[in-house]
Amino acid sequence: MTPTLHVDPLVSETMPVTSAPPVNQPSTAPGEPVAGPDSPEERVSRHRLPVRIGHWLNAVCLFILIMSGLQIFNAHPALYWGDRSDRDRTLLSIRAAKSDGGQVKGITTILGHPFDTTGVLGYSNNSARAFPAWATVPSAKWLAMGRQWHLFFAWLFVINGLLFATYAFISRHLTEDLLPTGRDLKNISQAVKDHLRLRHPKGDEAKRYNVLQKLAYVSVLFGLAPLIVLTGLTMSPTIDTAFPWLLTIFGGRQAARTIHFIACFSFVGFIIIHVAQVVLTGFFNNIRSMVTGYFVLRHEGVKR
Numbered sequence: 001m002t003p004t005l006h007v008d009p010l011v012s013e014t015m016p017v018t019s020a021p022p023v024n025q026p027s028t029a030p031g032e033p034v035a036g037p038d039s040p041e042e043r044v045s046r047h048r049l050p051v052r053i054g055h056w057l058n059a060v061c062l063f064i065l066i067m068s069g070l071q072i073f074n075a076h077p078a079l080y081w082g083d084r085s086d087r088d089r090t091l092l093s094i095r096a097a098k099s100d101g102g103q104v105k106g107i108t109t110i111l112g113h114p115f116d117t118t119g120v121l122g123y124s125n126n127s128a129r130a131f132p133a134w135a136t137v138p139s140a141k142w143l144a145m146g147r148q149w150h151l152f153f154a155w156l157f158v159i160n161g162l163l164f165a166t167y168a169f170i171s172r173h174l175t176e177d178l179l180p181t182g183r184d185l186k187n188i189s190q191a192v193k194d195h196l197r198l199r200h201p202k203g204d205e206a207k208r209y210n211v212l213q214k215l216a217y218v219s220v221l222f223g224l225a226p227l228i229v230l231t232g233l234t235m236s237p238t239i240d241t242a243f244p245w246l247l248t249i250f251g252g253r254q255a256a257r258t259i260h261f262i263a264c265f266s267f268v269g270f271i272i273i274h275v276a277q278v279v280l281t282g283f284f285n286n287i288r289s290m291v292t293g294y295f296v297l298r299h300e301g302v303k304r
């Protein structure tokens with residue numbers, strides 16, 4: 001999910017600067033000195049402004065959506081399939097329970113199998129609550145406020161997503177940078193092996209996203225994001241009245257809630273792997289490229 005080289009950022013600042021074909025900015029910035037690929041360090045323009053703004057807005061929205069969503073979940077910490085919330089047929093439930101010795105424990109039950117999750121889920125910090133205070137917005141139990149945060153950032157997420165998708169389509173960022181090519185897909189097994197060995201592309205290859213990055217970004221942007229929005233809408237009785245086919249597609253309001261929850265934790269999984277890759281492949285260089293647009297490439301074997 002990341003670019004791919006290890007660059008000493010302090011050294012890179014003093015190196016010759018060039019503009020080269022970037023991940024998503026094909027043109028050379030006017031007036032920039034060009035060092036060329038025979039220079040050991042090359043500064044490339046990697047992310048355009050709309051991508052950078054959209055990315056960070058998206059990251060803020062997702063963090064608040066996840067945390068306020070967990071606040072809402074805490075008001076009824078159980079999941080079901082279909083249309084009914086039948087307490088005897090939960091897929092997942094998180095609750096506090098008293099043990100025989102009178103001790104309060106947190107119990108998470110998944111498909112009928114109970115697990116002791118005291119301290120994290122069900123009972124934490126002397127309080128009976130499904131997700132702990134540090135994971136929710138607001139941290140105190142406050143359903144009404146959690147819903148206000150959730151709905152505000154959900155609309156921001158939708159508007160930002162639509163603007164990003166339109167931009168990606170019109171600017172050809174989608175076709176040129178994000179969609180994997182046939183050649184990318186042919187080399188996928190090699191890319192998986194390289195990733196497992198923590199070997200990331202270097203030099204010119206690191207100028208564009210690798211196939212696993214592309215697949216992850218495209219499935220999150222055009223699969224997971226629409227899924228979480230549509231299942232969220234399906235939980236609203238007003239929207240269901242206008243678009244009853246949503247209930248048919250997702251198999252009922254409780255099923256939509258369960259899929260919404262699974263999509264939320266898929267986002268959490270994506271974020272953990274995404275940030276880990278950012279750290280592994282040069283945290284400072286990567287963050288700088290998503291903030292300022294510039295990314296420093298090191299060409300191995302080239303002497304100054």
Ligand code: HEM
Nearest residue numbers: 001002003051058059062217220271275278286287289290
């Ligand atoms: C605080 C957490 C995050 C950090 C530090 C972070 C960092 C980055 C960085 C450095 C890049 C550039 C990678 C490259 O140049 O190869 C990137 C790209 C990307 N990130 Fe994140 N990210 C975060 C959260 C998220 C979240 C929550 C999403 C959810 C969808 C996301 C989705 C993406 C996508 C789709 C791209 C590719 C953007 C494009 O070229 O259109 N990121 N991220």
